[in-house]
Amino acid sequence: MIPDLPSWINILFLFACVICLIFFYLDNNKSIRLLVLAIGVSLVHSTLAYSGFYLNTEASPPRFALVLIPSTLFILYGVIFRRELRRKNQSQRIYGILLHSVRLPIEIVLFGLYLNQMVPELMTFAGRNYDILMGISAPLIGLLYWKKLISKKLLVIWNFTGLILVTFILINGILSAELPFQQFAFDQPNRGISYFPFVLLPALIVPIVIWTHLLDLIALLDKNKN
Numbered sequence: 001m002i003p004d005l006p007s008w009i010n011i012l013f014l015f016a017c018v019i020c021l022i023f024f025y026l027d028n029n030k031s032i033r034l035l036v037l038a039i040g041v042s043l044v045h046s047t048l049a050y051s052g053f054y055l056n057t058e059a060s061p062p063r064f065a066l067v068l069i070p071s072t073l074f075i076l077y078g079v080i081f082r083r084e085l086r087r088k089n090q091s092q093r094i095y096g097i098l099l100h101s102v103r104l105p106i107e108i109v110l111f112g113l114y115l116n117q118m119v120p121e122l123m124t125f126a127g128r129n130y131d132i133l134m135g136i137s138a139p140l141i142g143l144l145y146w147k148k149l150i151s152k153k154l155l156v157i158w159n160f161t162g163l164i165l166v167t168f169i170l171i172n173g174i175l176s177a178e179l180p181f182q183q184f185a186f187d188q189p190n191r192g193i194s195y196f197p198f199v200l201l202p203a204l205i206v207p208i209v210i211w212t213h214l215l216d217l218i219a220l221l222d223k224n225k226n
Contacts, residue, residue, distance in 0.1 A: 001050070002118060002195045009112040010197060016105040017042070017200050023099035024208050027092055041070060042204045049199035057178040057194075064179060067199065071207040078211045079218065096212050097142040100162060104135030106205065109198075118192035120176050120185030129169045134162045156220050163213040170206055 001010065025035045045067060048054060054063055107129065113119040114126070121127040141158055144150040176185035177193065192198045 001197075002116070002192065005116055005118070006112065009109055009116075012105050012112075013109045013200075014197055016102045016109070017197070017204060020099060020102045020205050020208055023095050023102075024212070027095040027099060027212060029092070037074075038204060038208070041074070042200055045199050045203040046196050049194065049196040054194040054199060060180075062179050064177065064194070067193075067203045068174070071203060074207050075211050075214065079214050093216070094142050094146055096216055097138055097145060099212050100134045100138040100209065102135065102205065103131050103138070103166075103209070106201070107132040107135060113192040113198070114188075117188055118195075118198075119173075119190050120188045122176060122185060123169065123173055123190060128172055131162075131165045131169050134165060152220055156217065159213050159217050159220070163210065163217070166206060166209050166213070170202070173202070 021035065021038060024038060025031070028034050048066070054067070056063060107125050110119055110129065111124045111126065114121055114124045123129055125132045137158070141150065141155070145155065172184065173190055173193065175181065175183040177190040182189065193202055
């Protein structure tokens with residue numbers, strides 16, 4: 001764990017992880033298999049990060065690839081093989097929408113990490129990170145969808161916007177980390193994600209957010225469904 005970091009940052013982040021897992025479970029037909037997979041991957045990365053494994057930035061190939069590659073495979077697995085998860089009733093889709101609410105506490109955590117010199121300003125809402133807009137709007141979009149006051153087209157636009165925002169900050173986060181291909185924030189690089197519990201941002205939360213956006217977009221754009 002990061003020494004001398006205010007405890008509220010750790011607590012808020014872990015709370016966001018739990019909420020993310022709950023909504024992920026509800027949104028995906030209460031699949032125990034997917035939940036166990038997500039928790040299992042989280043435990044592996046948490047153990048490695050807690051032991052300091054990801055702090056070695058000189059290793060070749062970069063050890064952080066062990067976070068990014070499984071996350072990418074996880075997303076591809078959902079998009080390619082979990083076709084049945086695209087068939088959602090109204091309550092299930094609302095769980096997927098509300099899942100994005102976790103992006104609000106995550107943005108607060110990132111700002112706290114920035115103030116403690118663990119991530120660059122560009123990863124916060126004071127810099128290039130506009131992902132907070134998704135966290136703020138998710139409850140409202142969920143309410144409008146429940147009341148049937150939002151069109152399918154607007155929901156597609158909202159999901160597509162969210163996908164762009166999370167992908168944008170993911171790329172910025174990777175390129176500002178202490179990796180061989182670092183491009184940004186050399187004065188205050190992205191160190192926080194190498195520590196427990198914040199390794200779960202790229203290992204758990206970001207993949208789940210991307211998974212949810214992609215599956216919802218595929219379902220919404222499928223003319224034979226919904």
